[in-house]
Structures are given as structure tokens and as C-alpha cells.
Amino acid sequence: MSEQPYGLIATFDTAAGLYHAAEQVRDAGYKNWDCITPCPVHGLDGAMGLGRSRVPRISLCGGLLGFTTGMSLIYWSGAVNYPLIVGGKPLFSPMFAFPVSYELTILFTAFATIIGMFVLNGLPRHYHPVLKDDVILRGLDDKFLIVIEAGDPRFDAIHTRALLENIGGTGIKELEA
Incomplete structure (x- = not known):
């Protein structure tokens, strides 16, 4: 046979x-x-x-998710979980949330790119x-x-x-x- x-x-x-x-x-x-x-x-x-390749689209989704996660985290912690007004500072400001959002955007984009490449290529x-x-x-x-x-x-x-x-x-x- x-x-x-x-x-x-x-x-x-x-x-x-x-x-x-x-x-x-x-x-x-x-x-x-x-x-x-x-x-x-x-x-x-x-x-x-x-x-x-579809990897760039997956990377974009990861970046958007990271940015949204960063902004949501700062909003939730500053305006919902622990609202504290000091010196007239607003409960949420995108300017203060930007560094965290920026770093999470980079992190989530890197993870999405690597995971997307592995999945689409059938690796390992x-x-x-x-x-x-x-x-x-x-x-x-x-x-x-x-x-x-x-x-x-x-x-x-x-x-x-x-x-x-x-x-x-x-x-x-x-x-x-």
C-alpha cells in the first residue's frame, strides 16, 4: 500500500x-x-x-486597542474609581493620559503583530x-x-x-x- x-x-x-x-x-x-x-x-x-498580507491590519487593531485601553484606564481610575479634584484639575484629560496610552499602543501593536504573523503563517x-x-x-x-x-x-x-x-x-x- x-x-x-x-x-x-x-x-x-x-x-x-x-x-x-x-x-x-x-x-x-x-x-x-x-x-x-x-x-x-x-x-x-x-x-x-x-x-x-493581513498582518498590518491586525497590527492596526492591536494599536487601536492599546490606545483605547490606555485612555480608558486613565479615565476609569481618575473619574470613576477615585475622583479627586486637586487645584481645579479635571477628572480626565487626554493630555495626562497620553503617555500611558502611547506605551500601551506600542505594546499591543507589537503583540498583535507577532501573534498575527504566527497565526497567519501557521507557526510553529x-x-x-x-x-x-x-x-x-x-x-x-x-x-x-x-x-x-x-x-x-x-x-x-x-x-x-x-x-x-x-x-x-x-x-x-x-x-x-
Whole structure:
């Protein structure tokens, strides 16, 4: 009883080759695939059809929550919990609440950014099938890789292999699950 493979992996020699291959894989309609590169490749996200990250929105929500928490804390402690008028000072003033709100804005934004990044990236992931194969070492050194997962709705071992060969992929191998 053979186990279904995780997918196919193909090697490319140059960043430009990978970039154009990624455009063709995207245009072929694949959704569950990834590129592995030893260095950043400018524009690869667009070539893969990836949209903007949602992490900045999560960070903004964290910052707004921190600011609101700081202002609410100072309002509640000064005007509700312990109202004390000294020298005509108002029970609440945003000017006095700003330092606390500012610090909580930074703190909550940092936490929201880190937590949002971990959740959206599915981290921590202690194992990935690509790490089983030795070709990953080349992908971290001087080669560029495309991995198309078998779970993709368009995946067909024969047609996907033919696509990877046609777009310039070499050393195409099945990855164990």
C-alpha cells in the first residue's frame, strides 16, 4: 500500500527562471504551491498571485486597542474609581493620559503583530515534508525550487510533472508525505 506523495518539487537555476515559472504555475490555476529561494526575489509574491498580507491590519487593531485601553484606564481610575479634584484639575484629560496610552499602543501593536504573523503563517510548524528531501539543502544555498502540493485541486501527477518540465524545471521529484 503506497502512500500518496506530498507533491512534486522542481529545481530552477536562476531567479529569473523561477519568477517566470511561478507566473506560469499561477496561470495554470494551481493554488497550493510554494517557491523556496536562497535569497529574496523581488516581485515573486506578485508572480505567485499572492495578495497583500493581513498582518498590518491586525497590527492596526492591536494599536487601536492599546490606545483605547490606555485612555480608558486613565479615565476609569481618575473619574470613576477615585475622583479627586486637586487645584481645579479635571477628572480626565487626554493630555495626562497620553503617555500611558502611547506605551500601551506600542505594546499591543507589537503583540498583535507577532501573534498575527504566527497565526497567519501557521507557526510553529515543527515539520514539513519538503524538509525530508536533500534537494532542500540546494534550495537554501544556490538553487530555486517550486513545490506543488498533491492536495491542490488541479494536481495530477502526470500533467503537473509535464507542466514543471515545460517551464524549465529540472530534477523533478515526488516528495514523500
